[in-house]
Amino acid sequence: MTRTDRIFERASWIIAVACAVFLLLPLLITVLVSFTSSAVYTLPPPEWSLRWYESLERRSGLAEAVALSLNLALISTAASLVIGTAAAMAVVQGQFPGREAMATFVVSPLMMPGLVVGVALLQFLREIGFRDAYAGLLVGHMLITLPFVMRTLLAAMAAFDFSLIDAARTLGMSYGRAVVAVMIPNLAPAFLTAGLFAFLASMDNYPISIFLTDARNKTLPIKMLQYLEEQPDPSLAAMSSGLIMLTLIVLIIGSRTVGLNKMVQG
Amino acid sequence: MSVVSTRYEAPRAPWLDRFVLLAAPGLMYLALVFALPLALLLLKSFQNQDGAFSLAAYAEFFGDPYNLTVLWRTLRVALLTTLLALIIAYPTAFALARAQGLAQSLLLAAMILPLSVGVVVKAFAWSILFRSNGVLNDTLKWLGLIEKPIRMLFTETALIIGAANVFLPFMVLPIYAVIRQLDRSLPEAAASLGASPMFRFFRVTLPLTLPGVIAGSAFTFSLAISMYVIPSLIVGERQQTLSMLIARSYLFLRDDQLGSSISAILLAIAVAVVLGSSWLAGRVAGGRR
Structure with a gap:
């Protein structure tokens, strides 16, 4: 290692630490603000207090929004894992023409402008006379989770040795049983990662959902932005701090069981 | 380890492949x-x-100089956001690949944890930071760098910083994935043959990590070009972006024609990014063979 190498390495470390601080800064601000006693966002807070955590109960519609978002994220992620696994196997294992194009197509909704996808879907659903807001949201959220799942699974399956399935079949298993008994446990980390990222993306989606909601069905990000515009007080910071704690717990469990490195592999 | 090479391959028409x-x-x-x-x-x-x-809707859009300003601003902000994210992410991805044990876990957690907090919350946290009586101004004043508060909220710089912050993990992770698979003996081989550090970086390491850079940049750019929540909270109505124009035409003006033409323009840019990046990725992969 030459001197220049060492300078490069040290510089990359300094930037990495700065990057971590930069990334965590908005989270830190959120947590600090959530413990303030004042109704405006002054930092540092004049006094510490838990009043915004207590006020969460009284926020009308917040619990419903959380429940709706959790419901949509869970169902769309689960459905996407099933459909996505089948489609990813087809792309990785199949022999039919156009597989490359198919792989690009199934991941492409990730890179399309959310508002445009949302409005196009809304107009299409109206055209065919489909008016149920909840079902529309579910259909829209699967457009977020399916590509996320596909992206991770395509990468993981490209590295999976499919001859293991053939081996299980020569030992007498059916194709379906071989997939369940051999491939799924082998790719468990990829499923976990795919599921987690898809779930978070669904929970956080604003642009597609905004066109598909109605007065009774409002997802969490939509409700939060509405609160911020109407009556911004630190209760949202309190709720977000709760979500941060929840993810922290998931991450600690994830790092103990799967390893963080495996989790970001997708 | 393919012990069993007796893969069942019956002759059949390709389209009838059961995988279809x-x-x-x-x-x-x-x-x-x-x-x-x-x-x-x-x-x-x-x-x-x-x-x-x-073509009336397009004529209407391009006939209004205000819309052209918005189009240009959207492209500029997305480009600068991608650039800023890349400058921070590239060295970070290297450090992440070199790090071990606890240091690596902490860095990775710093990448994943922000994904759990919604864009709404993060953008709002930035708007608190950027306020003229906010933490950033107070800190700068305390350091003696400025005398009176400078206006940060509602500026394009604030928007770019906030957006880069939100999209940074999507830039770091693809680059990191490529660096981790990088054969570290290649730059070392170049060094043993007398290549200078600069030569090694630009002729060996950088070309090998380009696939990650392309993937991360394309993803970040396409997110930045269509962001809606971040500009509405950090710059507001004063400096609109294409997404804000779309939302305004549909949700407030109820002008479907105008809305769909702006949507089509934004869509065309996004499709160009997808096709362009996969073409570039193919070229980079092809050039190595």
Whole structure:
């Protein structure tokens, strides 16, 4: 290692630490603000207090929004894992023409402008006379989770040795049983990662959902932005701090069981 | 380890491959609720009220200099956001690949944890930071760098910083994935042959990590070009972006023609990014063979 190498390495470390601080800064601000006693966002807070955590109960519609978002994220992620696994196997294992194009197509909704996808879907659903807001949201959220799942699974399956399935079949298993008994446990980390990222993306989606909601069905990000515009007080910071704690717990469990490195592999 | 090489391969027409059946649900779903609605939207942007072919909506859009300002601002902000994210992410990805044990876990956690907090919350946290009586101004004043508060909120710089912050993990992770698979003996081999550090970086390391850079940049750029929540909270109505124009035309003006033509323009840019980046990625991969 030459001197220049060492300078490069040290510089990359300094930037990495700065990057971590930069990334965590908005989270830190959120947590600090959530413990303030004042109704405006002054930092540092004049006094510490838990009043915004207590006020969460009284926020009308917040619990419903959380429940709706959790419901949509869970169902769309689960459905996407099933459909996505089948489609990813087809792309990785199949022999039919156009597989490359198919792989690009199934991941492409990730890179399309959310508002445009949302409005196009809304107009299409109206055209065919489909008016149920909840079902529309579910259909829209699967457009977020399916590509996320596909992206991770395509990468993981490209590295999976499919001859293991053939081996299980020569030992007498059916194709379906071989997939369940051999491939799924082998790719468990990829499923976990795919599921987690898809779930978070669904929970956080604003642009597609905004066109598909109605007065009774409002997802969490939509409700939060509405609160911020109407009556911004630190209760949202309190709720977000709760979500941060929840993810922290998931991450600690994830790092103990799967390893963080495996989790970001997708 | 392919002990069993007796793969069952019956002769059959390629389209009848049983794997087509596995792909069918996912493909049909995306075709029906993603590709078809977007195609219909595109079609609508070329029609007038009576359904006849017309370019009036585009003429209206490009005829208004304000819209051109917005288009140019959207592209500029997305480009600068991508650039800023890349400058921070590239060295970070290297450090992440070199790090071990606890240091690596902490860095990785710093990448994943922000994903758990919604864009709404993060953008709002930035707007608190940027306020003229906010933490950032107070800190700068305390350091003696400024005398009176400078205006940060509602500026394009604030928007770029906030957006880069939100999209940074999507830039770091693809680059990190490529660096981790990088054969570290290659730069070392170049060094043993007398290549200078600069030469090694630009001729060996950088070309090998380009696939990650392309993937991360394309993803970040396409997110930045269509962001809506971040600009609405950090710059507000004063400096609109294409997404804000779309939301305004549909949700407030109820002008479907105008909305669909702006949507079509934004869509065209996004499709160009997808095609352009996969073309670039193919070239980079091809050049190495």
